[in-house]
Amino acid sequence: MIIKEEIFIEPFNLSRMLHIYIPDEIKKGERFPVLYMFDGHNLFFDEDATYGKSWGIKNFLDKAEGKIIIVGLECNHEGNMRLCEFSPYSFTDKRFGFIEGLGKITVDWIVDILKPYIDEKYPTLSERKYTGIGGSSMGGLMSVYAVGVRSDIFSKAACVSPFYDHVFGRLANEISKSQFNPDTKIYISWGRKEFRGSKELAIGTEKNLAMARIFSSKGAQVFPHLIIEGEHTEASWEKELPMIFYELDLIK
Incomplete structure (x- = not known):
């Protein structure tokens, strides 16, 4: 089932919708791993999705009998605030102008406020080994x-078509220097059709492989995937769900 509830984000002084998937049938005392995900409105239902097509995660998990809780955090839809809240670093873009990086605040709020709230209210397995981000x-x-700087909390990460423009160097540098728990699994993917031409594809591929090498050097188990027919769309990401959930051992 899907539960929608508002939660107040104190650092940003605003309320935000959570889109939460929990298994339909729960036995007494049964508890589940948790995957926290961004853009929660795009995860489950087409009618909620920004572009009219969701990831279809509910349908996938229902058919797979997935025993997991998904906590989707809806983005801030006002102006460029999604970019601000979902970027760890400030940058300037030709199209969007100056973007103030508030992503560290977002991650800290997820770790310090959202996770304890979810663990108290829902039947979660709260330990690190059962907690992921995607x-x-x-x-x-x-x-x-998040997995690079807070691997003390997240043992798994699904990093799909990550946006690296303007911030890759700072991201790679910070993660390279961060303390890291090697008992971590990371799925990184990018689609060939996301890029305009072979040069952009080569650059995008190298960035993702460079990030995979950084994590691997820290002892993580990394699953890098170039999706040959992959596009920057929810319909494309939906096709990756079996790889994401099974390679990260999110469901059996």
């Missing part, structure tokens, strides 16, 4: 960042 595009960037 997302696509800016959410993919945030997932790389």
